[in-house]
Amino acid sequence: MKRSVLAAVAALSLLAAAPANAQTLKWAAPGDAVSFDPNAQLDSFTQNIQSMVYDTLVRRNRQLQIEPSLATSWEIVAPDRWRFKLRQGVKFHDGQPFTADDVVATVMRTIDPGSRNKGNLATVKTAEKVDDQTVDFVLTGPYPLLLNDLTGIFVMSKPWMIQHDSIKPGNTSTGVTTFASTHANGTGPFKLESYEPDARTVMSANEGWWDKPEHNIKRLEFRPIKSDATRVAALLSGEIDMIAAVPLQDIPRVSSTAGVKVVEDPSLRLIFLGFNWKPELQGQPGVKNPLLDVKVRQALWQSLDMDTLQKRIMRGKSRNIATMVAPPVPGYSAEADKPIGYDPAAAKKLLADAGYPNGFKTGLACPNDRYIADEQLCLAIASMWTRVGVQVDLKTESKATYFPRQDRGETDIWMLGWATLPPMDGFSVLSAIFASRKDGFGGANANGMSIPAMDELAKKAAVELDEPKRRAMLAESFKIARDQALFIPLHLQPLAWAMKTNVDMPQFADEYVRPWFAKVN
Amino acid sequence: MLAALASRLAQALLVMLAVTAIAFVMFRYVGDPVAMMSREDASPAEKAELRKTLGLDRPVLVQYGEFVGRVATGDLGVSFRNQRPVADLLGERLPATLELVIVATILSLSIGVPIGVLCALNPEGKAARLVQTVSLIGISMPTFVTGIALILVFAVILRWLPSFGRGDVVLVGGWTTGFLTKSGWASLVLPSITLALYQLTLIMRLVRAEMIDVLSSDYIRFARARGLPARYINFHLALRNALMPVVTVTGLQIGSLIAFAIVTETVFQWPGMGLLFIQAVSFADVPVMAAYLLFVGFLFVVINMAVDLIYTIIDPRLRTRRA
Numbered sequence: 001m002k003r004s005v006l007a008a009v010a011a012l013s014l015l016a017a018a019p020a021n022a023q024t025l026k027w028a029a030p031g032d033a034v035s036f037d038p039n040a041q042l043d044s045f046t047q048n049i050q051s052m053v054y055d056t057l058v059r060r061n062r063q064l065q066i067e068p069s070l071a072t073s074w075e076i077v078a079p080d081r082w083r084f085k086l087r088q089g090v091k092f093h094d095g096q097p098f099t100a101d102d103v104v105a106t107v108m109r110t111i112d113p114g115s116r117n118k119g120n121l122a123t124v125k126t127a128e129k130v131d132d133q134t135v136d137f138v139l140t141g142p143y144p145l146l147l148n149d150l151t152g153i154f155v156m157s158k159p160w161m162i163q164h165d166s167i168k169p170g171n172t173s174t175g176v177t178t179f180a181s182t183h184a185n186g187t188g189p190f191k192l193e194s195y196e197p198d199a200r201t202v203m204s205a206n207e208g209w210w211d212k213p214e215h216n217i218k219r220l221e222f223r224p225i226k227s228d229a230t231r232v233a234a235l236l237s238g239e240i241d242m243i244a245a246v247p248l249q250d251i252p253r254v255s256s257t258a259g260v261k262v263v264e265d266p267s268l269r270l271i272f273l274g275f276n277w278k279p280e281l282q283g284q285p286g287v288k289n290p291l292l293d294v295k296v297r298q299a300l301w302q303s304l305d306m307d308t309l310q311k312r313i314m315r316g317k318s319r320n321i322a323t324m325v326a327p328p329v330p331g332y333s334a335e336a337d338k339p340i341g342y343d344p345a346a347a348k349k350l351l352a353d354a355g356y357p358n359g360f361k362t363g364l365a366c367p368n369d370r371y372i373a374d375e376q377l378c379l380a381i382a383s384m385w386t387r388v389g390v391q392v393d394l395k396t397e398s399k400a401t402y403f404p405r406q407d408r409g410e411t412d413i414w415m416l417g418w419a420t421l422p423p424m425d426g427f428s429v430l431s432a433i434f435a436s437r438k439d440g441f442g443g444a445n446a447n448g449m450s451i452p453a454m455d456e457l458a459k460k461a462a463v464e465l466d467e468p469k470r471r472a473m474l475a476e477s478f479k480i481a482r483d484q485a486l487f488i489p490l491h492l493q494p495l496a497w498a499m500k501t502n503v504d505m506p507q508f509a510d511e512y513v514r515p516w517f518a519k520v521n
Numbered sequence: 522m523l524a525a526l527a528s529r530l531a532q533a534l535l536v537m538l539a540v541t542a543i544a545f546v547m548f549r550y551v552g553d554p555v556a557m558m559s560r561e562d563a564s565p566a567e568k569a570e571l572r573k574t575l576g577l578d579r580p581v582l583v584q585y586g587e588f589v590g591r592v593a594t595g596d597l598g599v600s601f602r603n604q605r606p607v608a609d610l611l612g613e614r615l616p617a618t619l620e621l622v623i624v625a626t627i628l629s630l631s632i633g634v635p636i637g638v639l640c641a642l643n644p645e646g647k648a649a650r651l652v653q654t655v656s657l658i659g660i661s662m663p664t665f666v667t668g669i670a671l672i673l674v675f676a677v678i679l680r681w682l683p684s685f686g687r688g689d690v691v692l693v694g695g696w697t698t699g700f701l702t703k704s705g706w707a708s709l710v711l712p713s714i715t716l717a718l719y720q721l722t723l724i725m726r727l728v729r730a731e732m733i734d735v736l737s738s739d740y741i742r743f744a745r746a747r748g749l750p751a752r753y754i755n756f757h758l759a760l761r762n763a764l765m766p767v768v769t770v771t772g773l774q775i776g777s778l779i780a781f782a783i784v785t786e787t788v789f790q791w792p793g794m795g796l797l798f799i800q801a802v803s804f805a806d807v808p809v810m811a812a813y814l815l816f817v818g819f820l821f822v823v824i825n826m827a828v829d830l831i832y833t834i835i836d837p838r839l840r841t842r843r844a
Contacts, residue, residue, distance in 0.1 A: 040604040042560050116604070119560045119567055170604045177605050197603070197613065198792040198800075199687060225685050225790045226799075229669050233684045237676045400552025400805050407556055407568075421561070432562030443564045 032224035054154030054186035331426020331474030359389025552805035618793030637728025
């Protein structure tokens with residue numbers, strides 16, 4: 001801490017000496033980097049901040065497609081062995097050259113038992129140096145998503161880690177923290193100048209970056225501002241150039257302010273409702289679970305007026321969806337995304353056919369502080385179901401208690417958001433949500449859903465190296481989910497940033513801020 | 522005196538033990554750190570393993586015993602969220618909170634006491650009535666409303682003062698201070714007013730009530746009859762006696778300002794302990810929450826002791842009685 005504050009003071013005095021220039025970008029977001037240690041956390045915003053300092057072997061381009069970064073090419077030499085050629089002439093921020101040793105050390109640190117994100121590289125057994133510019137990844141078996149995984153693995157410098165006694169990650173249980181949690185030395189587009197948690201993180205452009213910069217930023221100052229109102233005020237008062245995440249209700253006011261613009265896009269995060277698959281209702285022990293009947297699930301889906309939800313609750317900012325994955329993600333097909341249509345009469349008929357002409361009673365559980373307008377959404381959904389005769393016992397609670405309850409499978413109908421991150425692939429939905437909870441699958445399938453066809457698809461897709469075949473399997477799983485109404489997909493959450501009109505910062509559906517594409521005019 | 526101090530310390534220990542014991546029981550209901558720490562698509566086995574490495578699979582009593590054992594050796598543990606020592610985290614945030622609270626307290630005393638005295642000296646005057654009315658607003662307005670209103674007026678519309686943060690800080694012997702830079706002072710204005718407002722009105726009303734009470738007592742009447750100067754009577758004889766409860770209240774208020782500056786710190790993104798605690802709660806970061814509550818318990822005990830000591834300075838009678 002002492003050092004980082006000193007560095008901050010030094011950086012500030014330098015800034016005071018330099019002429020005021022337009023190439024300083026100050027931006028704010030509600031969260032902060034939890035740590036700078038790539039293996040000490042799983043927070044996606046923290047990883048976003050780290051990605052400005054650290055490079056990865058492969059990265060996402062402007063279209064979010066995977067492209068070479070620190071690795072220039074790769075080949076699958078055996079089903080369980082991938083060979084990566086590394087980029088030459090790359091230097092870390094401290095001047096050390098980038099070599100195969102750094103990649104091996106990074107992999108070993110990531111898969112260390114103490115590493116918090118070892119699950120992001122779960123199929124990697126080890127990494128072997130072939131020569132200075134070549135590394136082999138040894139896997140547990142055939143695995144199609146290694147590149148996707150590697151977009152989130154930040155390459156650290158081996159000599160730097162040794163010098164600072166950080167070759168192993170910090171470990172919460174043993175109480176070990178490392179130098180790397182408050183300092184960073186990557187090869188990325190920006191260098192970390194100072195890190196003051198909850199106050200500011202300052203970075204400067206890496207003049208020696210191996211890639212040709214598309215940005216014109218000299219200095220990047222990040223200021224976390226948790227309170228929505230204050231964050232908007234900081235932009236309107238001119239103290240901040242850009243804020244990520246504008247609250248929905250403030251969008252009209254912000255966009256009508258001179259000198260400020262709002263950029264909006266649908267994000268990858270898909271909000272959906274899931275069901276209880278156990279024989280009895282959780283909320284009413286002893287009562288037969290009506291949700292097991294496909295007609296009941298279809299009736300619940302058809303009785304939701306998605307357009308009204310989108311217009312009234314989401315203020316017209318969300319994108320409604322009828323499949324379980326967002327358009328940019330592999331596995332999506334427009335065919336499976338046709339709206340199912342709002343039809344309360346048909347819903348009533350389905351309920352009658354299923355043996356519930358007078359409806360039934362069920363629980364609906366939702367978080368009230370995790371997703372955009374989550375509580376209001378559930379209130380509206382509950383009232384729509386009431387109109388077709390389904391009585392809803394709505395329970396909303398804070399995310400800190402909601403998610404553990406949901407994960408224990410103690411809910412009847414529940415809400416969840418899924419962004420398929422970090423792999424950004426439909427397999428994430430198939431393996432964690434569609435497949436039953438066994439053999440490492442079904443991490444988010446807590447309510448006992450078990451569809452043999454899904455389990456089969458998950459097992460096959462997990463090892464299918466032929467991409468068209470693999471995508472066909474994913475598409476099939478999404479078709480089953482839709483035909484059986486296994487879930488009710490609602491919408492893609494809107495993503496809104498606001499910035500001064502002289503700032504040009506492209507927006508990405510994965511909600512990452514990528515300042516290496518930003519221009520300040 | 523020493524015996525009194527020792528018994529106070531023993532009490533303090535008991536208070537802190539009780540606070541943390543209650544806290545540990547409550548932690549089970551604020552959320553599950555494992556759910557917050559796992560990957561979105563983590564498998565149940567992965568979660569179970571994490572729960573085990575964190576020691577969260579053991580009975581609460583065992584976890585609590587271990588916590589107390591560690592604290593006794595001066596180790597506050599490691600944050601689940603940041604993976605950094607809790608003592609470091611608290612140490613980083615303490616200066617921000619303390620500087621804010623000190624300024625807010627000075628502000629509320631230096632404005633609250635004189636106004637309270639003036640109101641008491643002329644309780645039927647127009648100014649006094651106006652102050653009484655305005656103070657009602659001050660005492661009933663929620664902190665976040667005051668904060669947002671100040672930000673709107675002074676940061677967004679007038680653009681005189683920063684809307685958030687601490688400005689530039691300087692490191693002086695392990696303590697980050699905002700007192701040495703212009704932007705540091707500018708950043709202090711709005712949050713300290715926000716934080717001081719409630720305390721200011723409280724002190725003002727208290728001083729006024731006490732002064733009116735004291736001014737009607739016999740010894741003041743005798744002093745007036747002796748023809749002593751009004752200044753001497755009002756400020757030396759009356760105010761001094763009226764200040765006793767003010768000291769108690771201010772002391773306790775400093776404690777609650779530090780402990781509950783949470784709202785002000787959140788509104789102004791003030792990087793203090795309140796902000797740290799709020800984040801710990803939303804992440805179910807048990808080590809940070811436990812340490813923070815321990816610290817707050819300790820703080821209240823220390824402040825109570827300090828208040829007792831100050832009594833003896835203000836009131837000479839207590840000195841002889843104790844000695």
